[in-house]
Amino acid sequence: MKTVEVVAAIIVNDREFLCVQRGESPLDYISRKYEFPGGKIEVGETHEEALIRELYEELCIDVVIEKLFLSVEHSYPDFKLVMHSYLCSAGSRNLQLTEHLEARWLPVDELETLDWAGADLPIVEKLKDIYEQSDS
Numbered sequence: 001m002k003t004v005e006v007v008a009a010i011i012v013n014d015r016e017f018l019c020v021q022r023g024e025s026p027l028d029y030i031s032r033k034y035e036f037p038g039g040k041i042e043v044g045e046t047h048e049e050a051l052i053r054e055l056y057e058e059l060c061i062d063v064v065i066e067k068l069f070l071s072v073e074h075s076y077p078d079f080k081l082v083m084h085s086y087l088c089s090a091g092s093r094n095l096q097l098t099e100h101l102e103a104r105w106l107p108v109d110e111l112e113t114l115d116w117a118g119a120d121l122p123i124v125e126k127l128k129d130i131y132e133q134s135d136s
Contacts, residue, residue: 001080007051008038008085010069010123011061013093016105017127019114020059023101029076032101033117036085047084059103060096063088070126074119081119108132 011018018037025031039054041047048065055061066087074081097103106114108131111124 001075001078003080003082004040005082006038006040006084007047007054008036008083008120008123009051009055009063009065009088010036010085010127011055011063011088011090013090013105016107017111018090018093018095019104019106019111020097020100021102021104022117023099027076027078030117032115033120034104034114035117035120036123037100038083038085047086051086051088058097058099060098061090061092061094063090070123072119072122074122076118083119085123 019034020037021034022030022032037055037058038051039058041050045053051065052063055063066089069085069087072083072085074083093105095103108127111127116124
């Protein structure tokens, strides 16, 4: 089975997280699902370089990459995904969607209301565990 390595940004602004909705796809397990933005790592790129490039291409947004949050291995029906997610901060919520259907900024307690792509679910769970504990 083919393995694809990608990066994803967990972008935080004013204690809310950026969630973006994928477009239509013939693959129902990713079609119109929500995800943390990012994309494939090109040859010769570091994870950080790939993330900055992908965010600018897809959202026209600049972020500060804070730290690695979680690496996820997820098997879809026709490929395996290795996704490295990074906590990022954004000074602004101004963005321009070039590939996604929708963007939503949500507090941690509302993340589970979205229909997430399978590989993003462990990130949602870890965010929920960390941020809900820090609020108690």
